Structures are given as structure tokens and as C-alpha cells.
Amino acid sequence: MAREAYIPQLLQLFRQYGYDGATLSKISEATGLGKASLYHYFPGGKEDMAHAVLNTLEHWFDAQALVPLRQTGSLRERLRAMGQKLYEAYEGGSQPCLYAILMTASTRDAFSDRVAQLMMSLVAAIAKAFEEEGYTPEASRRKGEDAAMMIQGALVLSQVLRTVAYLLERLRNYPKSS
Amino acid sequence: MAREAYIPQLLQLFRQYGYDGATLSKISEATGLGKASLYHYFPGGKEDMAHAVLNTLEHWFDAQALVPLRQTGSLRERLRAMGQKLYEAYEGGSQPCLYAILMTASTRDAFSDRVAQLMMSLVAAIAKAFEEEGYTPEASRRKGEDAAMMIQGALVLSQVLRTVAYLLERLRNYPKSS
DNA sequence: GTCTATATTAAGATAGAC
């Protein structure tokens, strides 16, 4: 079994229990691997596992969520395609954002750079799409920030209020007005 | 010393280290109290401490952040006053939201009801203000949800990008257009 | 590559003196 095969389960565990709450015992039980085997795949322990998950998420993000922004079609269509990808990834808001989780964990310093990097790439990609449409760099950047804030805010509210309505409404129909 | 005297330090510790990361040792060191003394004030341990902090925050929220919404003045002025209160409480985004932190902790089930309660009261209070202005209940509710999402999104981005610009811009000038 | 067994550390929590 390749190390990559365990990424989905690790992601699920971190999302469900948080970084600190996803103990090696839980991970061992969920993967069916003994603790020693986990260290065989991830010599750096839990931090190593989280970084491996981030590797996969970063790749997915660039290859799936952001790719519509670089394609042809109207700005509205492209943003909508991105929203649809995010909607699916977060399962309509029933799944939390791992990046937000890692920022509240006891070891957040170990991940903050990568989290910031990804968030900036989201803001920049959306801003670029607006710029191509004739918006000023300043206005485009603000559009990117607004979108990122809306996404994160929708994810937080979906978790807190235990309803998928927020993302469902906002991301499926994003953007309401561009 | 009354138990209430330690609330600010507990809030600060939970914000800085997260719920799981704020260990009794750190709390003991920060408060200057031995572990046994901590259990004297908070017999239920850390969970008890977090609930005590939530008591204080709920009171502050109702008595400070929401009170402008019930006063006289234009809707815009009242919303702006609420934004200013939140801006101060989160120190322009340099401080994270404890409610978001508790939702990603290993013991989130212990707090999820209270977190949802407070978030719903925010949405309802804003919606009520819009209703009084003639908005339909449906549109008012959406306004309340939008505002709550924007606040949480701004807080997340402020943390992730380590800049206070987001909240500073969005909350100080909230609402841009109502 | 996976296991059993174990080491090490630190967490949450309590007993009981003062």
C-alpha cells in the first residue's frame, strides 16, 4: 500500500476530530495500521501526515478548483464553475475546511505558512480573472478577498449551524452579482 | 480572588493555543495558580473553564455588540456601531474567534449547542433590524446570514493572512451598502 | 511492511496538609 492511499482517511479524521483530537490510536484504528506502521509511512508522525494531506489538497485545489478560472467562458461562468467544485469538495458545507482547523490547532505554527500560501493563491486567482475582465488591480484584489471571505464564512456558519443551506445557496449560485 | 478574575486570561490562552493546546500547565503558569487551585475555581476542569469564558462572552455580546441594533438611529448607523464593537473585541482581526476555535477542538460537541445559539442570536438580531426597516422576513434573514458570514470569513482571513486589513476594512465600514 | 511490546512524556485530575 502506498502512503497516498491513506490520505483520504487522514483528511477525514482531521476534519472530524480536529488536529489534536485525531490521535494516533484513532488513526491506527481507522486505517487498520499499527502505530509502528504509521511511522513507517510517515516518519515525522502526525505533523508529517498533516503535511501529506496538505500536499494532496494543494494539488487538488490547483488542478480542480482554480482551473475553471483559467479557462474560456464568461467571468460569471468561470466563477460559478469554481464554486461548484468547492461545493462538492466541502460536501455542501457538511465538511469543514482543514485549513481553518489547522489554524486553531496547538501546532498551528507548523502549518500557517502553507495555509497562508493557499489562501493567497485563491485570492490571486480570482483577482486575475477579474483583472482580465477590465477591473482595476485594486478592485480585482478586493473581489478576490471578498470571495475568499465569503467561502470561509459560509464554511464556518455551515459547521456552527449544522446546516448545509449556507454553502448550498451561496456557492451553487456564486456569484450572485459580479 | 473571584473566579471571574481569571476569565480574561483563560480567553487569551484558548485563543492563542486553541482549546486542546491550552494545557492545565500553561493555564497554571499564566494565572499563577496551582492546578489544584484551578480545580477549586473550576471543579469541572478545562471544560468548565471554557464554559465560564462563554458565559462572559455571551453577556458581553448581548450587552455590547447587539445593543446598538436595538437603539434609535438609522439602520446604517446601528449596524456600523455593531461593527465597531466587534472590531474592538477582535482587535481588528488580530484575535481569533473563540467560537470558531471551539468548533474545531476535540471536544466540540461539548460546546456546539452554545456556539450555535450565539450565532443564531446574531443572525436574528441583524434580521430584526432589517425587518423594522421594511425588509421582508426572508430578505432580512438573508441579510443577517450574510453579515454573520462576512464577520466569520473576515476573522478567518485575518488569522490566516496575518493581517488586520480585512476586518479593519470590512467591519469599520460595515455596511458598505445596506 | 507489519506486528507486539514497550519506552517516555505529559496530559487531566485528586488527596490531603496548611
Next chain:
DNA sequence: GTCTATCTTAATATAGAC
């Protein structure tokens, strides 16, 4: 009300056989 000392549990992590 605060302390020292200690208990119990569980966490991360590793050694070494197969």
C-alpha cells in the same frame, strides 16, 4: 484558598522480531 505530591490515563514515539 493555595500548596506539594501523587495518581491515572493516554498521548507520541521507538525497538526489534517476523
